Amino acid sequence: MTEARQPSATEYLAGAAKGEQAAMAGLTGLVYEELRGLAAAYIRRERAGHSLQPTALVHEAFLRLIDADGIDVRDKKHFFAIAATTMRRVLVEHARTRNAAKRGGGVHRVTLTGLQASQDTDLEVVALDEALQRLAEIDARQAKIVELRFFGGLTVEEVAESLGLSKRTVEGDWTMARAWLLRELTEGSPKSGSP
Numbered sequence: 001m002t003e004a005r006q007p008s009a010t011e012y013l014a015g016a017a018k019g020e021q022a023a024m025a026g027l028t029g030l031v032y033e034e035l036r037g038l039a040a041a042y043i044r045r046e047r048a049g050h051s052l053q054p055t056a057l058v059h060e061a062f063l064r065l066i067d068a069d070g071i072d073v074r075d076k077k078h079f080f081a082i083a084a085t086t087m088r089r090v091l092v093e094h095a096r097t098r099n100a101a102k103r104g105g106g107v108h109r110v111t112l113t114g115l116q117a118s119q120d121t122d123l124e125v126v127a128l129d130e131a132l133q134r135l136a137e138i139d140a141r142q143a144k145i146v147e148l149r150f151f152g153g154l155t156v157e158e159v160a161e162s163l164g165l166s167k168r169t170v171e172g173d174w175t176m177a178r179a180w181l182l183r184e185l186t187e188g189s190p191k192s193g194s195p
Contacts, residue, residue, distance in 0.1 A: 010193040013075065027079065028062050035061070035083055038153050042091060061086040077154065077162045084152035092129045119126050131184045135177060145170055 006016075010028025039054035054176060064086050083088070092158070109138075136143035148154045148162060160170045 001081070013079065016079070024065060027184070028065075031076065031079065032058070034080070038080070038084065039087060041153060042087060052091070057087055057090055059088045064090070077121060077158055080160060081148050081152050081155065085147060088129065088147065088151045091125055095125045128181075128184055131181055134184065139177070140143075141165075141172075142173045145173050146177045146181065150172060 012023045012027035018134050023035075035058045036054055039057040042057065043052065043054050061083055065083065072134065132143050132146060135146070144163065145159055148159045149156070152159075154162065155191075156167055156170050156174065159174075160167045163170070
């Protein structure tokens with residue numbers, strides 16, 4: 001008796017790119033622990049006592065991914081980039097809902113480890129999201145690099161491969177974007193201007 005062969009990640013990716021929900025579920029099964037680790041890292045950056053748990057964050061993101069029409073997943077790294085964007089949205093919506101319920105209380109803080117080598121800066125997740133949106137208006141590539149590095153947990157090399165850029169370009173953009181975001185979020189500088 002022959003056992004049924006489980007599709008490879010590549011086969012799942014091909015099916016997910018066509019919008020097949022079973023393929024998306026299979027792909028998620030293959031990468032679930034990595035997604036959960038990514039979610040746990042997000043939650044660690046949040047304030048103590050955060051009400052959203054890593055498993056709940058992964059599940060909410062997965063449900064949104066399944067419900068999304070026509071996701072074009074090219075490879076595993078691209079899948080993680082899409083998942084990172086989705087988890088970012090879930091965290092921002094959760095923060096906005098909680099802040100609205102508390103009328104200004106319950107500020108959600110996130111630590112941007114790596115944005116500044118000498119010290120970590122605690123920032124509000126909603127403020128970070130808004131700053132990233134402003135950065136995207138100025139330089140979409142830099143905003144995407146921040147999203148992939150910070151929310152996606154990708155290395156410089158992985159970001160370069162994912163975006164089809166040189167490692168040096170990614171490093172330069174990452175440095176510029178970090179400086180711009182730190183200025184925006186810690187010094188309350190003007191909301192426009194080059195990164």
